[in-house]
Amino acid sequence: MLKKDKGLLIVLSGPAGVGKGTVCNALRGVNDRISYSVSATTRSPREGEQEGVNYFYKTKEVFEEMIANDELLEWAKYVDNYYGTPLHYVKEQLREGQDIILEIEVQGAAKVKEKYPDGVFIFLAPPNLDELRKRIEGRGTEDSDLINQRMNVAKAEIEMMAQYDYVVENDQVDNAVSKVQTIIDAEHLRQERVIDYYRNLVEGSE
Incomplete structure (x- = not known):
């Protein structure tokens, strides 16, 4: 399969509470070429979450x-x-030409990059740390000690954004989704993804 026909592996990660799930869900609502990779976890389901x-x-x-x-x-x-x-x-999904988005933690994203360096790595950032804490507290699922742990981890994760191709601030969900979609569109047009396809067209016409 030529690269032009292959799907993109898109990795969206960032601190807990930044809104990764919300942005992913909204993105899938406007882009039917994206499949969502459901992660496995040992944490307990939150209210309203469903297996699979x-x-x-x-x-x-x-x-x-x-x-x-x-x-x-x-x-x-x-x-x-x-x-x-x-x-x-x-x-x-990638073999079938479907884009697939992974909503994962920063540690996991680093491991994916080792195996799929031509993936598209997007860091979702909060507007500021006060807003991030407010969003975590608003979930009502963690006590104060766990929230403090998450905030300490978040600070370390923000320092790791240099490992990503793009940084998108999640100030408003619609704005963030629009920026992520623009990145995906541009990545599909990168010359290294399409050049083999067009070379094949030229060779076939000779």
């Missing part, structure tokens, strides 16, 4: 078996829970 929709919820023992069997594209341990991306689904 938000996450695949695993026990610690099952998740560690998946690690041992090399069934994950990436995985990370974050605030005492495992998170990871099942590998088979990602490979299948």
Whole structure:
């Protein structure tokens, strides 16, 4: 398959509470070429979350078996829970020419970049740290100690944005989605993704 026909592996990551899930859901609403890679996790479901929709919820023992069997594209341990991306689904979607977006933690994104350096890596940033804390507190799912842990991790993660291709500030969801979609459109037009296709056209006409 020529690169022009292949799907893009898009990685969207950033601090907890920055709105990764909200932006991903809104993006899929305006771009039907994007598939969403459902992650596996050992954390408990939050109210309203569904198995196989938000996450695949695993026990610690099952998740560690998946690690041992090399069934994950990436995985990370974050605030005492495992998170990871099942590998088979990602490979299948890319082969079929479908763009696939991974909404993952910063640790996991670094591991994906080692295996898929030609992926598109986007860091979703908060407008400021006060707003980030407000969003985490607004979820009502963490106590003050856990919120402080998440804020400390967030500061370290923001320092890692230099590892990404793009940084999008999530000030308003619609604005962030529009910027991410612009990045995807531009990436599909990169010459290294399309040049083999056009070379083939030229050779076929001779």
